[in-house]
Amino acid sequence: MNKSQRVRPHKALAHSGTERSAQHSPEWPVLVLALCGMLLTGYLTYVALRGGTPAFCSEESACDLIQHSRWSRLLGLPLALWGFVLYGLLAGNAWRLPARLVRWRRLWLLAWFGLAVSLYMTLVAWLRLEAFCAWCLLSLALLAAIFIRVSLKRPKSAPGTEWRHWLTYCTVATVITLGGLQLYYSDLLAPREAPQLQALATHLQRSGATFYGTFWCPTCQEQKRLFGTSAERLPYVECTPDGRRGLIARVCIEAKINRYPTWIIRGQHYPQLLNIAELARLSRFKWQETSAP
Template sequence: MLTAFGLLLTAYLTWVAVRDTGAAFCTEGSGCDVVQNSRWSRFLGVPIALWGGALYALLAWATWRPAPRLTRWRRLWRLSFLGLAISVYLTLAGWIALAAFCAWCLLSLATLLAIFVLVHVARPDSAPGTQWSTWCLGNGLLALAVVAALHVSSSGLLDRRGGPRLHALAAHLEESGAKFYGAHWCPTCTQQKRKFSGAAAQLPYVECAPNGPNGGMVSECAIAGVTGYPTWVIGGRHYVQVIEPEQLAAMTGFDWEGARGD
């Protein structure tokens, strides 16, 4: 029952992510909106909800596939522990880095916690079949490796390179004096950076709220007259919106078509 609920929950969140629409009860700028559009919302370019759905599907498979009781328990314990570790990591990342929580994500965390507790309590007398320390160490290292991969992905190190044209445009924006003001927790700022893929690190970006949504704005952004995120300042004019690379090229005199063959 819990795995079926988890599948329905992640299917809905995946549908929302693919359609790029807000989930129910997630108003624009809310903690839910911030988390679901953050850099932690995808892994290897795939919505994290879809990965969660795959985990719930594996739990359902392990539950119903004919197997000796001990073998089934081991599979369920490992999968639920892994899912719980990932969910805890994502929740902490949202709390620490974004100062935000997502009610839908917390619901999935509660579901995984319930599954893990039920599996743990129902263990056979012979489980886990080896010493607890060895069992916990092995599964702990597996969970740590997966969480580390998620953390590396969220840092942008696994992003596609972005292509020479995007890199050239990003360098041109810097040279032209354009400025991109944003916040690390801002969903639309994340969307803007994704349009540059691996070249996003070269953008003339200014972090305006390093201490989170309630931490106030740094003086540089206040002096620049920033009133919302993302804000582009190009030629003295303010544009509070996500702008396509092609449009940025036209606005700053960059030869977008000519750079195609670079």
């Protein structure tokens, strides 16, 4: 055995050690992006739990509208908190996983679902609220960057046929997930109406009261949320039926509405959010009529 032959096993061992070191080393670009996402969503979660408005979002701005809409929460928790958990899982998997292929699959799957949900929420804000949130778009950009980075780093050891089947399963699971979100945010799963709120909303309508507002007004949405599923019974007038930048409805101009929301009850203007007790008192609603089972 010559000298070059004796050196080859040592070179092979060194090469094998280098490969193991690469497999155990963190995925630094993904880790940095995920940590940025954790800082972003952590801040938004803090603001949401305090009931405040994020920085650079003025009152009744597009950002403020989205942050206070019903799409900003999932299962009673701020959507930003779910994003924080997602970014945390991405950071944890990018930091340390023993098998390179396992790590790649988990990172790809998390980034895929996160990107899909983020795109869904962006489309909802655009189509339903005609609004975009800079903070939300920043999170979308981070998830897109993570997904692109992970996709480009697909290891050669990933089998082609198995990869195609796995991608199909992920697509089906994503469609089911987004369908579940759409169902959750629809009125199909809404709880039953509270009898007293239903009676008050009906009384407001029959007594000639009018609730003027716009679909892009956060306070108007908050006013509706006070009535839960009975909000559809309110005597509501949309003052911007042609979109946020469209003309104001003639009925709102004739009623001299210049703030949203504005209630007109018994001929008096109330340009503010009114709680349930105030609405009952101003409209002379009698609670005892609905107190009996």
